[in-house]
Amino acid sequence: MAEQYDFDVLVIGAGPGGYVAAIRAAQLGLSVACAEGRETLGGTCLNVGCIPSKAMLHASEYFDAAANGAMAKMGVKVTPELDLDAMHGQRKDAVKQLTGGIEFLFKKNKIEWLKGYAAFTGKDSVKVGDREVRAKNIVIATGSSVTPLPGVEIDQKVVVDSTGALELAKVPEHMVVIGGGVIGLELGSVWRRLGAKVTCVEFLDQILPGFDGEVRKEANKIFKKQGIEFKLSTKVTGVAVKGGKATLTLEPAKGGEASTIEADAVLVSIGRKPNTDGLNLEATGLKTNQRGQIEIDHDFRTSAPGIWAIGDVVPGPMLAHKAEDEGIAVAENIAGQTGIVNHDVIPSVVYTWPEIAGVGLTEEAAKEKGEVKVGKFPMLANSRAKTNHEPDGFVKVIADAKSDRVLGVWAIASVAGTMIAQAAQAMEFGATSEDIAYTCHAHPTHSEAIKEAAMAVTGKPIHV
Numbered sequence: 001m002a003e004q005y006d007f008d009v010l011v012i013g014a015g016p017g018g019y020v021a022a023i024r025a026a027q028l029g030l031s032v033a034c035a036e037g038r039e040t041l042g043g044t045c046l047n048v049g050c051i052p053s054k055a056m057l058h059a060s061e062y063f064d065a066a067a068n069g070a071m072a073k074m075g076v077k078v079t080p081e082l083d084l085d086a087m088h089g090q091r092k093d094a095v096k097q098l099t100g101g102i103e104f105l106f107k108k109n110k111i112e113w114l115k116g117y118a119a120f121t122g123k124d125s126v127k128v129g130d131r132e133v134r135a136k137n138i139v140i141a142t143g144s145s146v147t148p149l150p151g152v153e154i155d156q157k158v159v160v161d162s163t164g165a166l167e168l169a170k171v172p173e174h175m176v177v178i179g180g181g182v183i184g185l186e187l188g189s190v191w192r193r194l195g196a197k198v199t200c201v202e203f204l205d206q207i208l209p210g211f212d213g214e215v216r217k218e219a220n221k222i223f224k225k226q227g228i229e230f231k232l233s234t235k236v237t238g239v240a241v242k243g244g245k246a247t248l249t250l251e252p253a254k255g256g257e258a259s260t261i262e263a264d265a266v267l268v269s270i271g272r273k274p275n276t277d278g279l280n281l282e283a284t285g286l287k288t289n290q291r292g293q294i295e296i297d298h299d300f301r302t303s304a305p306g307i308w309a310i311g312d313v314v315p316g317p318m319l320a321h322k323a324e325d326e327g328i329a330v331a332e333n334i335a336g337q338t339g340i341v342n343h344d345v346i347p348s349v350v351y352t353w354p355e356i357a358g359v360g361l362t363e364e365a366a367k368e369k370g371e372v373k374v375g376k377f378p379m380l381a382n383s384r385a386k387t388n389h390e391p392d393g394f395v396k397v398i399a400d401a402k403s404d405r406v407l408g409v410w411a412i413a414s415v416a417g418t419m420i421a422q423a424a425q426a427m428e429f430g431a432t433s434e435d436i437a438y439t440c441h442a443h444p445t446h447s448e449a450i451k452e453a454a455m456a457v458t459g460k461p462i463h464v
């Protein structure tokens with residue numbers, strides 16, 4: 001007798017991985033349910049991640065441009081007044097609209113939202129609240145949450161994680177950011193722009209691990225110029241909170257004499273960890289690896305038949321667009337199609353000012369694989385950036401010395417996040433630096449810097 005299932009596909013988690021997988025599976029004609037324990041759909045990204053952080057970054061950019069003289073330079077003189085409640089209001093509106101949009105898409109695609117946290121009861125069944133459901137395919141898309149710093153308690157008032165840092169009720173006088181990664185630099189930038197003194201304590205000898213070495217150094221220089229103070233090669237060994245103030249104990253990363261600094265806000269941003277607690281994976285026989293991730297094969301299958309996994313809970317960069325692409329691919333694989341994600345070409349963007357973006361290999365990683373040619377072009381020599389008073393940064397194209405195939409592209413520029421899409425597309429199509437150099441780019445655009453950096457690979461840019 002055929003097995004009786006409630007659904008063809010059950011997705012656990014409605015973040016960018018899970019909700020996209022659910023929609024694509026429904027579009028392919030499968031019956032779909034999605035379990036989500038939050039009150040709204042959209043996961044970390046829409047509720048407390050990408051979207052609210054960008055709302056605060058965008059708004060604080062306006063404030064900063066008015067306050068620091070950037071607007072006055074262009075003949076627009078204003079004295080800004082900060083209405084932090086209104087700024088938070090527009091952040092909440094953006095989140096409400098976008099999470100509501102996913103709820104609309106679920107209804108439109110006839111996806112049943114099982115409200116609550118799901119736990120496996122068997123290899124093809126989960127319990128959500130009082131309801132137990134069976135599904136032919138189960139996709140684990142439970143995402144990630146903040147990595148705690150041992151001995152440091154997050155009270156979301158003085159010591160906050162990224163969620164608390166999005167919601168501070170007043171601008172702190174001094175914010176200490178623990179961790180010079182993406183969250184520390186984005187949210188540190190928000191509060192610096194709004195008037196806080198910001199100190200960033202980073203364990204490694206440079207910020208932004210995983211990014212190209214030259215980009216990391218240049219970014220550090222730019223943030224320093226903006227007023228962020230960096231304590232590199234330093235670790236936080238304790239945070240004591242008293243009367244609304246924090247005292248942090250710092251030590252050199254390699255050990256040595258301790259020192260203290262005071263702060264009225266501390267942001268703990270030392271990374272994120274996969275969410276598997278509470279899933280009762282034991283019922284499926286699945287185990288997590290040393291980093292707490294669920295291992296998958298190329299098609300997003302776990303080692304348990306019928307169970308798939310995607311997004312932050314599996315190995316790879318913890319990025320919303322990676323989770324989304326995996327969501328589409330896993331649904332296509334479940335439907336018997338061929339869903340593929342090219343994990344070698346996943347762009348990464350830090351939404352600071354200027355933005356920092358990259359795709360493919362860093363120069364260091366490329367050199368480990370073989371001989372390379374590198375072309376660089378400064379934003380100072382790009383007519384649009386110069387006209388807009390945005391001189392900081394550069395574009396760098398790394399190509400294989402023999403084949404000229406582009407291996408990586410890195411950029412620091414006001415709109416680097418938008419520019420990097422063309423580099424990703426070129427790499428997806430196997431472009432050489434010459435292909436980019438001979439592609440006509442509209443003038444005057446920041447993107448011309450990518451063309452000129454590609455021209456520089458063989459030594460022939462025009463404007464430097």
Ligand code: FAD
Nearest residue numbers: 013015016017043044049050117118143311312318319320
């Ligand atoms: P998530 O978005 O984490 O969603 C998982 C969902 O599963 C959650 O809603 C959770 O409630 C639910 N869940 C967990 N367990 C269960 C269970 N047992 N039952 C039911 N539901 C469950 N990435 C970018 O690409 N660009 C950015 O600009 C960016 N900005 C960020 C800013 C911040 C402050 C943070 C914290 C992250 C940011 N990220 C950004 C990372 C991005 O948010 C994640 O990579 C992305 O959300 C991962 O998607 P996901 O679907 O795997 O998981």
Ligand code: NAI
Nearest residue numbers: 179180181182183184201202203269270271272318349350
């Ligand atoms: P991260 O991994 O980017 O950076 C953490 C930093 O903390 C590292 O530089 C690390 O060396 C440092 N660190 C670790 N332990 C430390 C300690 N004890 N003391 C001092 N420094 C310490 O992690 P982050 O910033 O928390 O972000 C988490 C994830 O969220 C990232 O992996 C990123 O992919 C994602 N994200 C993406 C964004 C984007 O795409 N724009 C924005 C925000 C988050």
